């Protein structure tokens with residue numbers, strides 16, 4: 001258990017509609033992250049979550 005890591009998403013991530021797992025490099029779409037909360041990589045146990053930050 002390596003703890004939590006936070007990554008700020010950029011416009012490029014929006015264009016690709018997903019991110020690469022920081023641990024195994026497998027591309028996982030935002031839809032899959034929201035649906036499963038996990039990396040799609042074979043044998044990778046990384047959990048992935050999306051969080052929206054709203055500021056006033």
Ligand SMILES: [Zn+2]
Pocket residue numbers: 021022023024025026039040041044045046
């Ligand atoms: Zn992974």
